Amino acid sequence: MVSTSPTSSSSTFTATALLVGMALALSCSKKVEQRRRSYARTAEKNNLCERFAAPRRYGAAIRLHPEAYRRYRDLHDNVWDQVLNRMRRSHIRNFTIYYHEETQTLFQHFEWIGHWRPGVHTRAQEATLFRADMQAIADDPVTKRWWKECEPCQIPFRDPQQTPPSAGGQGEWWTPLECVNHCGLWPTAYSQQDRDPDFVKRNKADVAYL
Amino acid sequence: MVSTSPTSSSSTFTATALLVGMALALSCSKKVEQRRRSYARTAEKNNLCERFAAPRRYGAAIRLHPEAYRRYRDLHDNVWDQVLNRMRRSHIRNFTIYYHEETQTLFQHFEWIGHWRPGVHTRAQEATLFRADMQAIADDPVTKRWWKECEPCQIPFRDPQQTPPSAGGQGEWWTPLECVNHCGLWPTAYSQQDRDPDFVKRNKADVAYL
Numbered sequence: 001m002v003s004t005s006p007t008s009s010s011s012t013f014t015a016t017a018l019l020v021g022m023a024l025a026l027s028c029s030k031k032v033e034q035r036r037r038s039y040a041r042t043a044e045k046n047n048l049c050e051r052f053a054a055p056r057r058y059g060a061a062i063r064l065h066p067e068a069y070r071r072y073r074d075l076h077d078n079v080w081d082q083v084l085n086r087m088r089r090s091h092i093r094n095f096t097i098y099y100h101e102e103t104q105t106l107f108q109h110f111e112w113i114g115h116w117r118p119g120v121h122t123r124a125q126e127a128t129l130f131r132a133d134m135q136a137i138a139d140d141p142v143t144k145r146w147w148k149e150c151e152p153c154q155i156p157f158r159d160p161q162q163t164p165p166s167a168g169g170q171g172e173w174w175t176p177l178e179c180v181n182h183c184g185l186w187p188t189a190y191s192q193q194d195r196d197p198d199f200v201k202r203n204k205a206d207v208a209y210l
Numbered sequence: 211m212v213s214t215s216p217t218s219s220s221s222t223f224t225a226t227a228l229l230v231g232m233a234l235a236l237s238c239s240k241k242v243e244q245r246r247r248s249y250a251r252t253a254e255k256n257n258l259c260e261r262f263a264a265p266r267r268y269g270a271a272i273r274l275h276p277e278a279y280r281r282y283r284d285l286h287d288n289v290w291d292q293v294l295n296r297m298r299r300s301h302i303r304n305f306t307i308y309y310h311e312e313t314q315t316l317f318q319h320f321e322w323i324g325h326w327r328p329g330v331h332t333r334a335q336e337a338t339l340f341r342a343d344m345q346a347i348a349d350d351p352v353t354k355r356w357w358k359e360c361e362p363c364q365i366p367f368r369d370p371q372q373t374p375p376s377a378g379g380q381g382e383w384w385t386p387l388e389c390v391n392h393c394g395l396w397p398t399a400y401s402q403q404d405r406d407p408d409f410v411k412r413n414k415a416d417v418a419y420l
Contacts (some may be wrong), residue, residue, distance in 0.1 A: 013223050021231030054406045059308035059317060076391035084393055094304075095393035096319065098269035102367045102385065107269065109306065109319045110393075157312045175312065181286035183294055183305035183320075184404040187397030194394040196264045 054186040055093065055111035056130070060174035061157065064104050068153035072106075075149055082142040084194045090114070090133035093190045106154070108174065111187065138165060264396040265303060265321035266340070270384035271367065274314050278363035282316075285359055292352040294404045300324070300343035303400045316364070318384060321397065348375060 064072060076097065087095060091114035098107045114133050115126045137143055147166035156162060156173050163169030274282060286307065297305060301324035308317045324343050325336045347353055357376035366372060366383050373379030 013226070016223070017227040017230040020227040021233070023231070054401065054408055057306055059306070059319075061310045061313070061315075061317070073390055079391065079393070087393055088395060092393065093395045094397060095391070095395075096267055096269070096389060097391035098317070098319070098387035099390045100271045100315070100317075100367075100385065100387050103271070103313050103315060105271075105310075105313060105315070106390070107271070107308075107310075107317045107387065109269075109308070109317075157310075175310065177308035177310050177317065179306060179409075180283055180309045180316070181289065181305075181307040182406050182409050183289070183297055183302065184406050185298060185303045185305070185400050185402070186406055187304060187399065188401050189397065189399040190395050191264065191398050192395070196392050196394050196396055198264055199389075199392050 053115060055113045056115070056126075057179055057182065058108075058110050058112065059177035059179060060108045061177055062106050062108075062174045063155040063157060064099065064106050065153050065155055066104060069099075072150070072153040075153075080142065080146055081194070082140075083146045086137055086140045086143050088194065090137050091116075092133075094187065107177075113190075138168075263325060265323045266325070266336075267389055267392065268318075268320050268322065269387035269389060270318045271387055272316050272384045273365040273367060274309065274316050275363050275365055276314060279309075282360070282363040285363075290352065290356055291404070292350075293356045296347055296350045296353050298404065300347050301326075302343075304397065317387075323400075348378075 091112055093111045093113055095110040096108065098109075099105075100107060112130060112133070114129045120126055120129065144166045147164065151164045151166055151173075154173070156171070157175045158172050162171040162173065165173050301322055303321045303323055305320040306318065308319075309315075310317065322340060322343070324339045330336055330339065354376045357374065361374045361376055361383075364383070366381070367385045368382050372381040372383065375383050
């Protein structure tokens with residue numbers, strides 16, 4: 001009796017510990033989901049921006065110079081590390097550029113998650129954060145040098161003679177687009193890797209299935 | 211002695227159980243991350259598609275009929291539930307449509323995660339899944355009715371006289387775009403909500419910060 005009792009009690013406790021552990025892990029993820037839902041509901045009711053609001057979406061367009069296709073692709077197959085790093089620190093995620101041959105237009109889509117922090121409650125607070133994040137990119141010397149490489153490839157739709165961003169221009173170099181539809185099912189988490197290992201340089205594999 | 215011993219031993223066990231629970235939760239998340247990384251490395255080495263590969267990205271463009279702006283926005287402010295549901299079941303996420311005024315062009319961006327399942331190892335397997343997912347949308351009678359509403363608003367860039375998808379056309383109604391750049395930092399999880407509570411109907415709030 002004396003020898004079996006500790007064994008059985010220790011195995012009981014191991015089992016209990018495991019159960020508690022699993023319950024804890026489960027309740028953690030449940031609580032996070034409950035919190036997210038409650039935030040989403042509050043945000044919806046009060047038109048607030050909360051920690052778990054959807055990322056903000058931005059689309060923009062610019063014309064590609066007819067002879068600059070190869071140069072532009074070469075540049076973007078090897079985007080400088082510091083440029084990506086500055087974008088990441090300015091809370092830009094999922095940044096994608098597409099090219100439309102017929103209209104020689106570049107189309108960009110990105111998401112911004114700078115409002116994913118406590119204490120951001122209004123659209124005005126969010127807009128201030130967004131502007132600061134964008135300004136930090138515009139003020140970055142490496143990004144300015146990067147833009148200086150890209151700008152000769154681009155022709156803005158509005159006011160083509162405007163001062164380019166690399167020279168401190170504040171005009172609409174890329175034309176902002178209007179978001180006319182979103183299906184929901186937005187990203188709630190992002191990878192930490194700066195480069196997508198599947199991104200295929202200089203070929204059309206990304207559209208091959210369509 | 212008899213009365214203190216069970217208390218102290220039970221509190222010790224509670225503490226142990228909690229610690230084990232926390233360690234378990236931590237090791238779980240660590241293991242998932244390790245698995246994701248190892249998958250990513252394998253995928254990179256062998257050019258395989260694995261469970262945690264980035265979502266596939268698709269961009270496409272079509273011209274909006276000059277007089278159809280209001281109609282198109284009205285339609286997309288109230289997309290039918292069944293249409294969204296069919297897209298979700300076909301593993302489409304983060305589907306967004308933008309409108310560019312100058313060229314009267316609609317741009318669409320979406321992500322596809324149909325390869326996020328075990329046993330999908332090659333691009334060929336993935337392409338088969340993608341085609342099946344798209345075909346399920348094209349075969350859906352409600353989606354066909356939805357397309358019939360939208361198509362009169364659209365003018366395809368290539369072959370404008372082609373049979374529209376609602377009538378079984380297999381041409382390029384939307385022109386696929388070439389992805390020329392991606393910053394990494396791709397989505398690794400998505401919300402389950404079909405509608406973004408922050409999506410603003412019929413105004414330009416989404417571009418107000420740019």
